[in-house]
Amino acid sequence: MSAINQYIDLYRAHHAIIEQHSRPVINDRRETALNTLLSSCLPRRGDEGYKYTDVNEMFSPDLGVNITRVPFHADVARAFKCDVPNISTSQIIITNDMLQETRGLDMLPDGVTVCTFARAETECPGVLERYYGMIADNGSPAVALNTLLCQDGILIHVARGVHCQRPIQLVNLLAASVPMLVSRRLLIVLEQDAECTLLTCDHTHAQSVASTISQVTEIDLAPGSSLRFYALEESNATTSRISTVQARVDTMARLALSPIILTSGRSRSNINVELNGRQADCRIYGLATTSDTQIADISSTLKHNAPHCTSDQLIKYVADGDSRAAFEGLIRVEYGAHHTEAYQNNRNIVASPTARIHTRPQLEIYCDDVKCSHGAATGMLDADALFYMQSRGIPREQARSMLMQAFMCDILDKVTLEPLRDRLRHLIERRLATMADTDTTADGRALCDRCGAC
Amino acid sequence: MNNPDILLQVNDLRASIDTKEILRGINLTVRPGEVHAIMGPNGSGKSTLSGVLAGNPRYTVTGGTASLGGVDLLSLSPEDRSHEGLFLSFQYPVEIPGVSMVNFMRAALNAKRKYLGQDPLSASEFLKLMRVKRQVVELDSKLASRSVNEGFSGGEKKRNEIFQMAVLEPRLSILDETDSGLDIDALRIVASGVNKLKTPDNATIVITHYQRLLDYIKPDYVHILYKGRIVHTAGPELALELEEKGYDWIKEQYND
Numbered sequence: 208m209s210a211i212n213q214y215i216d217l218y219r220a221h222h223a224i225i226e227q228h229s230r231p232v233i234n235d236r237r238e239t240a241l242n243t244l245l246s247s248c249l250p251r252r253g254d255e256g257y258k259y260t261d262v263n264e265m266f267s268p269d270l271g272v273n274i275t276r277v278p279f280h281a282d283v284a285r286a287f288k289c290d291v292p293n294i295s296t297s298q299i300i301i302t303n304d305m306l307q308e309t310r311g312l313d314m315l316p317d318g319v320t321v322c323t324f325a326r327a328e329t330e331c332p333g334v335l336e337r338y339y340g341m342i343a344d345n346g347s348p349a350v351a352l353n354t355l356l357c358q359d360g361i362l363i364h365v366a367r368g369v370h371c372q373r374p375i376q377l378v379n380l381l382a383a384s385v386p387m388l389v390s391r392r393l394l395i396v397l398e399q400d401a402e403c404t405l406l407t408c409d410h411t412h413a414q415s416v417a418s419t420i421s422q423v424t425e426i427d428l429a430p431g432s433s434l435r436f437y438a439l440e441e442s443n444a445t446t447s448r449i450s451t452v453q454a455r456v457d458t459m460a461r462l463a464l465s466p467i468i469l470t471s472g473r474s475r476s477n478i479n480v481e482l483n484g485r486q487a488d489c490r491i492y493g494l495a496t497t498s499d500t501q502i503a504d505i506s507s508t509l510k511h512n513a514p515h516c517t518s519d520q521l522i523k524y525v526a527d528g529d530s531r532a533a534f535e536g537l538i539r540v541e542y543g544a545h546h547t548e549a550y551q552n553n554r555n556i557v558a559s560p561t562a563r564i565h566t567r568p569q570l571e572i573y574c575d576d577v578k579c580s581h582g583a584a585t586g587m588l589d590a591d592a593l594f595y596m597q598s599r600g601i602p603r604e605q606a607r608s609m610l611m612q613a614f615m616c617d618i619l620d621k622v623t624l625e626p627l628r629d630r631l632r633h634l635i636e637r638r639l640a641t642m643a644d645t646d647t648t649a650d651g652r653a654l655c656d657r658c659g660a661c
Numbered sequence: 662m663n664n665p666d667i668l669l670q671v672n673d674l675r676a677s678i679d680t681k682e683i684l685r686g687i688n689l690t691v692r693p694g695e696v697h698a699i700m701g702p703n704g705s706g707k708s709t710l711s712g713v714l715a716g717n718p719r720y721t722v723t724g725g726t727a728s729l730g731g732v733d734l735l736s737l738s739p740e741d742r743s744h745e746g747l748f749l750s751f752q753y754p755v756e757i758p759g760v761s762m763v764n765f766m767r768a769a770l771n772a773k774r775k776y777l778g779q780d781p782l783s784a785s786e787f788l789k790l791m792r793v794k795r796q797v798v799e800l801d802s803k804l805a806s807r808s809v810n811e812g813f814s815g816g817e818k819k820r821n822e823i824f825q826m827a828v829l830e831p832r833l834s835i836l837d838e839t840d841s842g843l844d845i846d847a848l849r850i851v852a853s854g855v856n857k858l859k860t861p862d863n864a865t866i867v868i869t870h871y872q873r874l875l876d877y878i879k880p881d882y883v884h885i886l887y888k889g890r891i892v893h894t895a896g897p898e899l900a901l902e903l904e905e906k907g908y909d910w911i912k913e914q915y916n917d
Contacts, residue, residue: 589755589757590718591755592755592756592757594716594717594718594739594755595751595754595755595757596757596760596765596768596769597716597738597739597740597743598715598716598717598739598740598742598743598748598749598751599743599765599766599769599825599829600740600743600744600769600770600772600773600776600829601740601765601768601769601772602738602740602772603738603740605768605772606768609760609764609765609768610757610760612759612760613757613758613759613760613808614759616759617759
């Protein structure tokens with residue numbers, strides 16, 4: 208039975224309440240979403256492109272939706288400290304799907320707006336109407352379900368020519384006392400020649416019960432603009448998350464995207480980028496470390512729709528325990544996108560006999576005069592290197608951990624924000640140390656109480 | 662029973678790789694302050710012997726004993742053998758991209774200190790030690806910030822091995838064909854490094870094909886390993902004899 212039906216029923220029964228707590232533009236998009244959902248199913252394990260992730264199953268439990276927008280009494284979030292050392296960020300903290308708190312937004316330069324959709328019309332008139340729900344593909348059931356139930360979200364808007372040096376940090380905290388479906392929405396609009404760096408940190412509170420997060424991020428980059436987007440996930444085994452990032456990149460605009468999955472339960476990321484203007488550029492450098500029975504799954508589609516665009520992707524996985532990791536990547540070079548340069552690479556380490564990694568790099572070229580390559584390699588830790596390190600007295604588990612870290616270091620080298628890079632290095636070191644220690648047992652640590660990212 | 666006069670005691674050591682028996686009963690006694698050379702034709706088991714003593718999991722020990730300072734080596738993990746004072750200089754040092762020499766050596770040294778119940782070295786103490794030990798083999802300070810052996814020349818790799826030996830201060834060092842791939846200058850530097858590290862309390866086993874290295878590192882004993890057994894032991898003059906006559910006479914005499 209399709210998991211969608213219960214949400215359609217919920218929507219039909221309570222659409223008045225849902226709409227009452229939302230801006231009109233959000234309500235306007237629901238009709239299309241509903242039509243999609245009435246005629247489609249969520250992907251199941253084994254469907255094309257879904258080797259390990261069962262999206263239908265993520266939504267199958269009887270999940271609660273906070274349609275009346277009951278505020279969350281969160282000492283949790285209040286106590287929640289999020290400082291990357293030596294780096295000053297302006298923060299927005301979201302608990303479940305509601306704004307909890309902001310910190311230091313007043314320190315952002317003029318022309319940078321960070322607000323909820325509820326305040327978007329006041330703070331940044333016209334933007335929501337123009338972009339919300341217009342970028343992400345409402346024909347995708349996962350996106351449509353998000354659009355159907357979404358009541359609020361965060362808008363980041365940078366005005367023409369404004370360079371926002373101060374990184375913006377969006378902390379998404381899941382703290383559910385009953386099983387919940389949390390629908391989060393993010394809209395990022397950079398006007399011409401604007402620049403901005405965004406760090407998102409997704410966490411789950413230790414006492415939270417099994418829940419599902421549906422996330423849709425829409426990005427529009429006007430000509431000459433530049434967005435660096437680091438998406439860190441450090442949740443726990445009880446959390447299922449499906450995230451869709453849809454980006455449109457115009458002439459000479461640049462998008463650098465780093466999905467970093469340190470811990471998760473089931474995590475599926477769809478990353479869809481359209482390079483729509485000449486010399487647009489996209490870089491995706493991501494990593495995932497999985498252990499126990501976790502699933503990390505990244506699927507990227509990069510469409511080269513215009514000539515002289517460049518793209519580069521490097522995704523690295525280390526899978527331990529009984530975990531599963533999957534990467535499916537498609538580069539599609541459309542008619543007329545000549546002088547495209549597009550590269551895609553997926554490198555993986557299977558660190559235990561029962562872990563599995565699935566990889567499927569794909570390239571479709573409908574145009575002459577392009578430079579493209581794709582590749583994938585999956586192997587085990589180098590036994591000779593392990594013995595060499597042990598013979599120098601480095602204990603086996605530590606040697607394993609050092610080798611796994613070393614494997615990830617080129618992804619970290621791509622992180623241009625230096626304090627963040629140092630912090631990520633430390634987090635990955637800590638993560639891999641626990642992996643190497645336990646080998647297979649659940650670590651079940653309460654990551655979010657001392658949110659490492661932060 | 663621990664006899665302080667004996668550092669390494671190997672009795673009837675047998676080992677195989679897959680199902681092929683390579684070591685067929687090795688007997689060897691090494692005392693503190695001694696230098697032993699092990700020579701022998703290709704495929705006689707020289708590298709296997711060093712690998713088995715260091716605990717390389719590729720080999721299966723099928724019989725015999727080996728002890729270092731009275732401690733049963735064969736029951737220890739490779740890291741604990743190192744902590745007990747065994748050091749193997751690899752014939753082919755492994756490149757480890759992404760692990761810096763500094764982190765590698767700090768992890769190694771602090772693991773040993775922990776095993777011995779000592780506190781880890783502070784960052785400044787550690788760097789000072791690195792500086793001092795680098796001089797033993799005239800190793801460029803830049804190499805320390807690079808990944809372990811990555812992009813090192815053949816000579817740099819071997820010098821790096823001796824540098825690690827200088828830091829870890831082993832009781833017994835096994836140099837597995839340390840001369841292979843070295844030009845004459847590098848050979849001199851490496852050999853002089855080994856000689857500088859020599860004390861009355863430690864010992865060295867030099868595995869080599871050629872007499873050349875033994876001009877620089879003077880052995881007290883020369884053993885000939887053939888078909889998995891030490892078939893002949895004599896003083897340093899044996900190396901010269903082998904250089905002159907080759908291994909054919911050994912093969913004739915001991916081909917069974």
